[in-house]
Amino acid sequence: MEYQNIKLIKEGHIAIMSINRPEAMNALSTGTAREILAALEEMELDDDVFAAVFTGEGDKAFCVGADLKERKTMTREEMKRQRALFVRAFTAVAEFPKPLVAVVNGFALGGGCEFALGCDFIIASEKASFGLPEVGLAIIPGGGGTQLMPRVIGRSRAKELIFTGRRISAQDAYKLGLVNYVVPPEQLMEKTIQVMREIVKNGPVALRQAKRSINLGVELELNTALALEAECYNVCLATEDRDEGLLAFNEKRKPVYKGR
Template sequence: MNNTVLLEVKEGIGYITINRPEALNALSSQVLADLNHVLDQVATSEEIGVVIVTGAGEKSFVAGADIKEMDKMTPTQAFEYMTYANDTFTKLANLRQPSIAAINGYALGGGMELALSTDIRLGHEKILLGFPEVGLGIIPGFAGTQRMARLIGTSKAKELIFTARNVKAQEALELGIINHLVDVDSLMSEAEKLAKAILKNAPLAVEKAKHVINIGIDLPLSHAIRLETEAESLLFSTEDKIEGMGAFVEKRKAVFKRK
């Protein structure tokens, strides 16, 4: 495998870094293939409880898809490229582990779509977000039209996509595209602080909560509530539930084992 996507594991956190700074971390076919491979590693890891996704260098999270590569594609090739990218981003979105995007610069087009595939997003005051695609004669093709509309509503999503304008950090916070706006120098430490706040809780419960939210949002409310009830009931069979409630009653810190 090439080194266009790096994976480092430390203290329960899996750090995924898009490592193509000379191209502002643009998503080539090779990057997507490497990301897919890394996500398979994360999915089967017993060490990783939370994932942080970021970009190499100081300028860019991911500046977008690789336009030089896309420029030569036929419609059939473009379909295959988009399908593979969407399958990869869906794999990220559906990881059992919670994921955090530490947006450290440009997150445009495919980069914005990569960030939208994570559960929680942090950015600093110098980030720039947006969908430039219609200015290139195409549309967001890595589920940007769908994930952004579900996140901020159809009207706001249409405005951003139709105008192809860039969004600065404060507006991104106000729209709810990012969860937290932090100082440039503290981006990664804040992402780690959030990851550690998640890691201290029962991992099976966190994973089940993510699953229920992801699935339930597309179900009728009554069906989603039933899904939640069934998930909650299953957790009553776990050792972590016994430990968590026992620790609460005994006024001590719980020690979870993901069992």
Template sequence: MAFVEYNRIGEDGTIAEIILNRPESRNAFNSEMATQILEIFQNIASSDVRVVLLTSSNSKSFCSGADLKERNNMTETEWKEQHKLFQTMFNTIKELKQPVIAVVDGYALAGGFEMILNCDMIVAAKTATFGLPEVTRGIMPGGGGTRLLAKGIGIQKAKEWVCTGKLVTAEEADRAGLLNYLVESDEIREIAIVLAERIANNAPLAVQNCKVAVEEMFGMPDHDARKIEIELYNRCINTEDRLEGVLAFVEKRTPQFSGK
């Protein structure tokens, strides 16, 4: 059974839309759904896709985390093996060379929130709710929650959210600096596509190197960061798209980037 839909959208099909579609379980991911997400992202990594939208078919729930009903019947060994699958899924989203935009409405809890944190940007509806309630279940976030949340909202706020397990409104998440856009529910997809198109219209390799630069240099001593920055800059210099970008500027036309 397909729990995840995959479409190519945009004028040239360079935007991928991944839709979580297990509404009867509030899009909680079981092993099969996680495997489908993982395989789709692995396929996108070697494709000509330039931007990914990760969204949900259910406006009431983006993703409620791991399916605890499935886990309830597992042995300790099976639980740990399944979590390795989940870790691989999260890491594959995070490490994708193309930017990933989470398009969030409804509840995004536990592993569902961590899925979002492994994305590069977040467009959320005002009706969205975020939370890492793992401490209320005797565990802690294991897919990036404690590691990634502080990058978005700062250490003090991150400690509060993960140690209380509180539910966070979209407005509070926006005030904390987590979101790129906070919008009405009925316009969320349209605004996310506009953002994706603005990214997709740029040189793919330049965008991908920018993503790597921001990720790798965050919090790094400036002396070390300079070396990485110039290395990534030089990668862009040695591309056909750099030549096309300069030529298009001189000729006063829209550049036609090829990703080479």
């Protein structure tokens, strides 16, 4: 598929999906949401992609949320249809089965912050900032923010950020546990690729099952969660990659995983 609003490239087993609307601060338009859904499906179905990056083009913004210039021209019915599309896009990011890392190079506001929260973890530039300012527009975060933010930083801190609509710096986000790394802007992609290479050297089936076990199990009662973990482990046990991993260990070489 040819994309107009995003870029999708591959580097080895790593896919990099970038919102490509820097002139609009990578705001989320109808067309962009459709292309994000298409790209996520393309990356999921590509067995050669073990893990993916979600970022934004330029150095100003990861994504500043909905494109309000587009929205002001829409009828109420058109806005309802767009809203349903946006929910699908946010859900697809949160439910993407392979490791998905957000790389935030500037503003991650509103829906942009929610996209980042929906990823497995965040690597941020020192210039990045985060916020869920929706209450200032008399609405609430609607892309998962009220559910994801409390799970990442805790209920009371999430309430404060959402109730005030406050924007926080990358360093403050790091202190809250919202982001995993904060690096100088010129080192952002270098750090990202370093981390991603550490991920994709591992078995892709194991990566997917580890993500499934964590995401589904974290809110479960412990005995049920442990049963889920055992189920995910057994999926890995029956793969060719498991055999390759043991063989490579015994032969003192790097394994060559194929996702089977």
